[in-house]
Amino acid sequence: MRQPEYVRTVQAFARRELIGQERLLDSLADAPLPLYGRFAETGLANWWLPKEHGGLGLNLEESVRIVSELAYGDAGAAFMLFIPVLTTSMVGWYASEQLRKRYLSTMVEQNGSCATLGSEHEAGSELARITTTVRRDGNFLVLNGHKAYSTNADFGQFLVVLARVEGSTSEFLAVLVPRDTPGITVDKRWEMIGLRSSGTYQVSLADCRVPADNALAGNGLRLLEVGLNASRILIATTGLGIARRIRDLCMEYAKTKSVKGAPLAGNAVFAAKLGQFEMLIGVMTNQCLTAAREYDAIAARPDAGEEFLRVGTLKSALTTKMFCGQSGWQIASTASEMFGGFGYTHEAVIGKLMRDMRYVSIVEGGDDVLRDLVFSRYVVPVSKRS
Ligand SMILES: Cc1cc2nc3c(=O)[nH]c(=O)nc-3n(C[C@H](O)[C@H](O)[C@H](O)COP(=O)(O)OP(=O)(O)OC[C@H]3O[C@@H](n4cnc5c(N)ncnc54)[C@H](O)[C@@H]3O)c2cc1C
Structure with a gap:
């Protein structure tokens, strides 16, 4: 087609x-x-x-x-x-x-960009423990704090910053902050082990003042949960893209490598590995598309914002990211062995693909965190099932 x-x-x-x-x-x-x-x-x-x-x-x-x-x-x-x-x-x-x-x-x-500033070192994935604060000052909001990781923050046109309402333990806001607001400092660009063509930054906010209307409507933590649905499905999809590339790289290599006097491509052990890759890639593809369609069905509703607030984090977004991260890692790890010693050098592309793949199971919630979320939101005891 x-x-x-x-x-x-x-x-x-x-x-x-x-x-x-x-x-x-x-x-x-x-x-x-x-x-x-x-x-x-x-x-x-x-x-x-x-x-x-x-x-x-x-x-x-x-x-x-x-x-x-x-x-x-x-x-x-x-x-x-x-x-x-x-x-x-x-x-x-x-x-x-x-x-x-x-x-x-x-x-x-x-053709601009923008960034989200949620994560903090001390709080980790327990975002309810973040210490960045927002306080009201007349018609303005004032933000202070340190954010650990934010992709594109250095060159985005605006940022959405997650902050605790000063003096409260349970109120959070997501605030739109123009990138040129005085008080924003990009402390450093992280030297990541993968995704090295992208830029993820540590950022500080010192008395950043924005109009009070720049606060988004609703509890900031819930809004972030909603936003993460689309990006988690696309993070899972990067795992799919990397996995497809690894499969093709292995096929090319198998034409040139000879084992027991015959090309690796004709070897049964190689065939079993590639058959396993193809099965995983097929399920990853279906999983990403199915999750995306579920998301699109909600996004097309006239009350999409309210409906997303009601459902919060979608089960399919969580499970798709987990599944693609784990399957992708299985593919990357098996493939890296396939290239022998050469695969362990920087001259082979497989090392980069493996490092890139690692992020799928880490960013926007590691698997331990997502398993916990799936359990607490979606595993229903038999007695409560309708
Ligand atoms: C390349 C990259 C780009 C990023 N971009 C952004 C961005 O644009 N904006 C942003 O806000 N953040 C961003 N992040 C942050 C990213 O989302 C977090 O690093 C990720 O969610 C993991 O959280 P953490 O680093 O706080 O680690 P933690 O979640 O604290 O994990 C550390 C350890 O604690 C364990 N752990 C934590 N919670 C539980 C639990 N409930 N049960 C069992 N074990 C647990 C984990 O399994 C892990 O072993 C980025 C990170 C990277 C690497």
């Missing part, structure tokens, strides 16, 4: 800018911005932004197809290009009309 045009555009971008450029993309030497700019030239920058703000309005199922192709080329590029979806879905559903118009339309016009 012929692929839709947007997929062919992304495949061409991946062939031109990513595949074969692994050493450069893995070097961390370059800031991510030039790559961001070259992707914008395809006309697909921030492809999910709504048509009412001038965007292309592609849905999450279409996003899965795009991200799988981008991650086939380079997972770091894929991650930095789609992760603003976390921020913009919170803004899209819970910001005032004025804020949405101003920030989402400008993002479309300028």
Whole structure:
């Protein structure tokens, strides 16, 4: 079946800018911005932004197809290009009309980016323990604190910062903070072991003042949960893209490697491994698409924001990320052995793919955290099942 045009555009971008450029993309030497700019030239920058703000309005199922192709080329590029979806879905559903118009339309016009600042060192995944505070001062909000990791924060046009209401133990706000607000300091860019073409930063906020209307409507922790649904499904999809690339790399290698006087490609042990990869890739694909369709069905409702608030974190988003992280890791680990000693050098691409794959089971909740969430939200005792 012929692929839709947007997929062919992304495949061409991946062939031109990513595949074969692994050493450069893995070097961390370059800031991510030039790559961001070259992707914008395809006309697909921030492809999910709504048509009412001038965007292309592609849905999450279409996003899965795009991200799988981008991650086939380079997972770091894929991650930095789609992760603003976390921020913009919170803004899209819970910001005032004025804020949405101003920030989402400008993002479309300028092919811009944005970032979410949630994580903190001390709190870890227990976000209810964050210490960044927000206090009201007349018609303004004032934010103070330190955020551990935020992708794209250095060059985003705006940030959504998760903060505790000063003096409260249970009230949290998600506040839109323009990137040029005085008091924002990017402390450093992390030297990550994978996704090295993307940029994740540690950020401090010192007396950052924004208009009180910049607070999104609702409890900040719940809004973040809602935003994470789309990005978790796309993180899972990067695992799928990397896994497809690993499979193809193994096939190429097996044509050149000879074992017991015959090409590895004809060896039964190799065939069993590749058969296992194909099974996992098939289920990962179906899982990502099914989760995306479930998400799209809610997103298409006129009351999508309220419905997402009601359901919070989607079970399919959690399980898809866990499944793709675990299956992807199984594929990466088996494949890295396949390349022998060469696979353990920086000259082989498999090492980069393995390091990139690792993030799927860590970012936006490690598997222990997600298992806990699935258990507490979705495992229903027999006596309570309808
Ligand atoms: C490349 C990258 C990009 C990122 N980008 C962003 C971003 O843009 N914005 C943002 O806000 N954050 C971002 N993060 C942060 C990321 O989401 C967190 O690092 C991730 O969710 C894991 O949380 P943590 O680092 O606090 O570790 P923790 O969750 O504290 O985990 C540390 C250990 O504690 C264990 N643990 C924690 N909770 C439980 C539990 N309930 N049960 C059992 N064990 C548990 C874990 O299993 C693990 O062994 C990014 C991180 C990376 C690596």
